Amino acid sequence: MRATAKAHTNIALIKYWGKRNEAIILPTNNSLSLTLDGYYTTTTVEFDNSLSKDQFMLDEQTVFGEQYDRVTSFLDIIRQMAGKQVYAQVTSINEVPTAAGFASSASGFAALAAAGSKAIGLHLSDQELSRLTRRGSGSACRSIYGGFAEWEMGMREDGTDSYAVPIAPADYWDIRVAAVVLSATKKSVSSREGMRRTVETSAFFQGWLDSVAHDLAEIKQGIDVRDFQKVGEIAEANCLKMHATTLGAQPPFTYWHDTTLVVMQKIWEMRSRSIPVYFTIDAGPNVKVLYLPEHETHVQQTLRNIPGVTDVRLSKPGRGITYI
């Protein structure tokens, strides 16, 4: 009982920022993302009756502690779905600069869900696989699909209607993403803790929530007609509103470091010179820059020349889950 799956990470253009149910990971709002081809995780899961516990290897290192606990708890869900009490050897290789705080959990949990469910003998539809993946990490449920995907928050409290749906495939629109990796490695607040604190204490959280549905409708309209300016403006504004909520939390926090702001200012300066370029930022200091292919050279050179930038990784829209 063995299977291998490959999943790509995704960046949210309309952010998932807040849970209404932590136990089964139900969000406060819908979110929308673009799956990227530059970052992926390949995971093999082998269920073996001779094992007395799960084993997890990540990038050839044995994993213990909180990461191990999240994986074995997730495998418990798969075992429960299959009605089998058998342990697994999980082997993951990340083509994701994990240290850079990229949503490696997104590609990681999507690959784990796909390989684990297949290895144990479940034959899940994309919708069922996305619903399962959500239980590992919310944003990961969007990586089941390539291209643009929307995670529907669902209305039911049992989560049966909370999963991602495809919006447009990877080959629909050749927009590019440059992931700007900063040397800053100060541990930031995890997305899970950041969301929790924001929902519970931020004076700005309701303002964020009140604006998301409109942002989502508008950005989908922009994607539909391939209006890059509209999509970029909304994604950037949505990101800034999300990050503003952290400043109103108690205690306040921010994911931004000094170089994060320098990169943001550079993006705005390029736009003042009529170069259509926009940014989004997740739960970390790194900036993801949206641009069009014809500006790739200029954008890449500009970003690489910023002091404190250690890497600029270019991505095109990526595909959904593949089995190897």
Ligand SMILES: O=C(O)C[C@@](O)(CF)CCOP(=O)(O)OP(=O)(O)O
């Ligand atoms: O990706 C987005 O929509 C926005 C974020 O990346 C933050 F900016 C949230 C990711 O949260 P995640 O790691 O999925 O949380 P989990 O469900 O607690 O595992």
